[in-house]
Amino acid sequence: MTHDHAVTRGADPGAPTWPTGFLAYTGHGGLREHGDDISIVASDRPAVSAAVFTRSLFAGPAVVLSRRNAAGRRLRAVTTLAQNANVATGREGERNAAEVVRRVAGILGVPEGEVLIGSTGVIGRPLPMSTILPHFDRTAGRGVAAFTAGPLDVARAMMTTDTRPKTATRTVGGARLVGVAKGVGMLEPDMATMLAYVFTDAELSPDDLDAALRGAVDRTFNCLSVDTDTSTSDTVALIANGAAGAVDPALFADALADLCLDLTLQLAGDGEGATKLLRVTVGGARDRAQAKRVAKSVVNSPLVKTAVHGADPNWGRVLMAIGKNTGDTDIVPGAVTVRFGDIAVYPDEPEADTLDRLADLMRRDEVDIAVTLGTGTAEATVYGCDLSAGYIRVNADYTT
Template identity: 85%
Template sequence: MTHENAVLTSDNLTWPTGFRGYTGHGGLRDHGDDISIVASDRPATSAAVFTQSLFAGPAVLLSRRHATGRTLRAVTTLAQNANVATGRRGEENAAEVVRRVAGILGVPEGDVLIGSTGVIGRPLPMTTILPHFDRTAERGLAAFTAAPQDVARAMMTTDTRPKTASRTVGQARLVAVAKGVGMLEPNMATMLAYVFTDADVSAPDLDAALRRAVDRTFNCLSVDTDTSTSDTVAVIANGAAGPVDTVLFADALADLCLDLTLQLASDGEGATKLLRVTVEGARDQAQAKRVAKSVVNSPLVKTAVHGADPNWGRVLMAIGKNTDETDIVPERVGVKFGEVEVYPDEPEADTLLKLVDLMRRDAVDITVTLGIGEGEATVYGCDLSADYIRVNADYTT
């Protein structure tokens, strides 16, 4: 990264020039804000990627159509209800929400993206949502006083903390909000993550930068191997700060997405530790990612990390179950926890003690060397605790 891609803290974070935010309580949850809107006061270019789930929800299906124009300038999110598997009624409800938001903002419906996240199989409570939008419409843009942290908090479901990130490129700023801690192994996108920038970037450059960033960050994330029906990642650029170097912009966007990825991984449901797995020396990047995902997704590896149990053989198990990767030869494989090598040389007793200390840290790094080629990938996840079961066993009850 260059010094021009400065990192901003989340404290007192504000929107880039020309953007404003809104949050309110629409009755999706018992208490607290559960509806949010972020909008540009001027036309914008955009790019977005979505879940490939066969049960993609109405919000995703509608947003896919709107995103093809690459002119999105507003995002609305409904928390606590995914509005998935709700049939024609769900489609009509999602479209009505977009109509209401577009009316409040005075923009075309096709310029509004909608995200919906939470319980699957329940219709949206339109009897409380629509009156909420009526009241918001009466206030108009005067109601748009929410900061990025407020919007990120309104998007939360089982998240324990709001997730925001920002970067600068020249005179332009990038500000992002995200949510997601479970049902999380992205397939082309992940959870809900929105990036807003006042940089002037063409739609093709924006799309290329987003897809590169997603491939190296969000698509390298896994909490529990489950791909959501509602995953959406979008970036909206309104050009208010003028043009920027496209290479520096792409670097900043990728760095920002990595920041959010680490926040999501470390806040995984029931998580107590961040888990990073790097595979080096693979045939190519795709193989490296597959092997790394098999390690980060292994329940046995994740529980060993949770208990700081130096059971390094579980990593070999996770590598070895990639039976289609016939060019992986055990004699060429190496495994490290941090800087401590555990394979191929059998660890001594004092090495295992060092390993326990490493695994007690807030972040645990595992590196696998395959000895095949130059491919490399790092994936991100978390440990597996009893709290993951508690959160998901009681999710709707």
């Protein structure tokens, strides 16, 4: 498979384009009623890769197959099917996932073991192969000429209940990194979260690539929660084809982490029914694990999330959330401090005018809560969103 460059279809001049050597396709395969629902992004040359996946006990066939292919660290292409998770579909689901990979590999002329598959959407429904396979047949007939999609096209084709596509770009040396992601619900990762793919023309070893990805995921996607639920389909992959030459691994890791944080904030801000981004930082902790655990207890609290949504200055709910960590016996109430933005609310009880200022602060699009535990020097920041009636509506009507 050879191709000099990728063309961005229908995009404005400011839209992101792929790094050198990558090209993409999107099309409608009948998974949803209207719009593109199948995407493929591929390198026109051999590449190295790293990937992390959900730890859910009900991981779907796409995850099981992709985990096996990713073990070779030579992934060259990613295909995504939107609107159908293909989870809890038995042997039929396994066969269907394998057939999709086989078809995509055939279109690209690459080994099946170099293709990763992502599948996202409703659980428990077989893939509509009666429409998907004819779609791939038509795509195969067009060959590389069909690969004219840009990153925004791919990000849109991946969407389920997302309200907007999510992309991010960074540069390091002479190389570029381009990321696409989807996911706004079932977001409490236990490795990464949702579907996110990063493509780069930097040249790195598989070991450096893996270390960079795992470090970035730990501090970004793994610090994200919308609703405390872990998806059966979570996948994050990084593919590097080396077209731009070697880069410093440390600088690359920094750029990747920054890109992943960008995508994390986009995901949190677009949480199902979300109206506000919620950022919780816990410092003065015994270790980072304690800081992250306490921060997650705050960002995941329905009472904290609804207070943020309603701009209700009920700061005591943060103390409640901290106090749920009953195993952390070194946390002493008298040593804890809590702030919303620049407003201190504990241990000194706020005055009436302070509560008015707090309510005004909580009406903003982004709300920051800072907690100091007084048990050490470690810190962690986690990301989430408020909880609105819109979340209930989206998920109450998801399949109907």
